[in-house]
Amino acid sequence: xxxxxxxxxxxxxxxxxxxxxxxxxxxxxxxxxxxxxxxxxxxxxxxxxxxxxxxxxxxxxxxxxxxxxxxxxxxxxxxxxxxxxxxxxxxxxxxxxxxxxxxxxxxxxxxxxxxxxxxxxxxxxxxxxxxxxxxx
Amino acid sequence: xxxxxxxxxxxxxxxxxxxxxxxxxxxxxxxxxxxxxxxxxxxxxxxxxxxxxxxxxxxxxxxxxxxxxx
Numbered sequence: 001x002x003x004x005x006x007x008x009x010x011x012x013x014x015x016x017x018x019x020x021x022x023x024x025x026x027x028x029x030x031x032x033x034x035x036x037x038x039x040x041x042x043x044x045x046x047x048x049x050x051x052x053x054x055x056x057x058x059x060x061x062x063x064x065x066x067x068x069x070x071x072x073x074x075x076x077x078x079x080x081x082x083x084x085x086x087x088x089x090x091x092x093x094x095x096x097x098x099x100x101x102x103x104x105x106x107x108x109x110x111x112x113x114x115x116x117x118x119x120x121x122x123x124x125x126x127x128x129x130x131x132x133x134x135x136x
Numbered sequence: 137x138x139x140x141x142x143x144x145x146x147x148x149x150x151x152x153x154x155x156x157x158x159x160x161x162x163x164x165x166x167x168x169x170x171x172x173x174x175x176x177x178x179x180x181x182x183x184x185x186x187x188x189x190x191x192x193x194x195x196x197x198x199x200x201x202x203x204x205x206x
Contacts, residue, residue, distance in 0.1 A: 002172045007156060007164040009179050011195070040141050062141045073184055097169040104169070121151035121201035130156055135165070 003097045003106045006130040012076045014064070016107065016115075018087050024048045027079075036067040036077055047079065057082045063119075084114050109134060150203040 001008040017027055024047060031037075031044060038044050046052040047065055056062040064078035085107075093108040107115065109131050116124035116131075156164075164172065187195070194204045 002176045003169055005161065005165045005172075007160065007172070007175065008154065009176065009183065011180055011183070011199075056141075060141065064141065066141050073181060075180065099169045099173060119201065120149065122149055122153045123151045123198070126153050126155070130161070133158075133161065 001112070001127055001131075003099075003104065004095070004109060004112065004131065005134050006127070008127065008130070012078050014078045014080055016080050016083060016085060016087065016090065018091070019050075019053075019081075021048060031067060031077075035070055037070075039066045039068045039076070047081075053081045080115070084118070085111055150198070150201045152198045 001010070017023060028044060028047070036044075038047075042052070044067070053065075056065070063080060063082040065081050067077040067079065068074070090107060090111045091105075093111060094105045095108055097104045097106055113128050113131050116127050164175075167175070183195075197204050
């Protein structure tokens with residue numbers, strides 16, 4: 001939201017990942033480097049298991065896999081495991097922002113709206129309204 | 137669920153609402169990406185500094201799309 005232009009306080013970073021093994025292996029290596037661990041009682045490697053993800057979605061009604069740092073001031077990183085996007089199409093539509101010397105990929109405004117439209121949370125409804133007000 | 141996992145929100149409308157004026161949107165739009173993230177991180181850290189167990193629980197409830205009305 002903030003990188004797209006809406007000032008909105010959040011305590012989390014949401015990630016949409018390609019859930020293939022190669023990409024998840026790379027992601028797990030980064031989580032180890034950053035010291036991120038699941039806040040739920042499962043091994044982080046289970047993120048790679050499609051059956052485990054399906055079970056979390058269907059039995060626990062989970063939409064995000066939460067990762068936390070040992071530093072209590074660090075933000076939670078939520079990996080979205082249930083969302084309406086076709087990853088390849090959304091990745092092709094991504095927007096790029098330069099943060100200092102780092103290129104950061106963010107979801108397009110249309111995809112952010114798709115992610116937030118059906119959640120049932122009031123803050124997501126307001127996010128959609130603000131995203132629609134952004135000037136192209 | 138109290139382990140930080142974000143569930144799909146319940147059918148009842150919960151969470152929190154907010155509104156940003158056109159002027160605020162325009163001013164924020166003029167900031168660099170780095171300054172936008174600095175603003176966010178400062179606000180986030182301030183919120184954590186001021187947090188109590190009760191406000192932490194309320195924040196968790198709102199994040200899950202629940203209400204905090206008594």
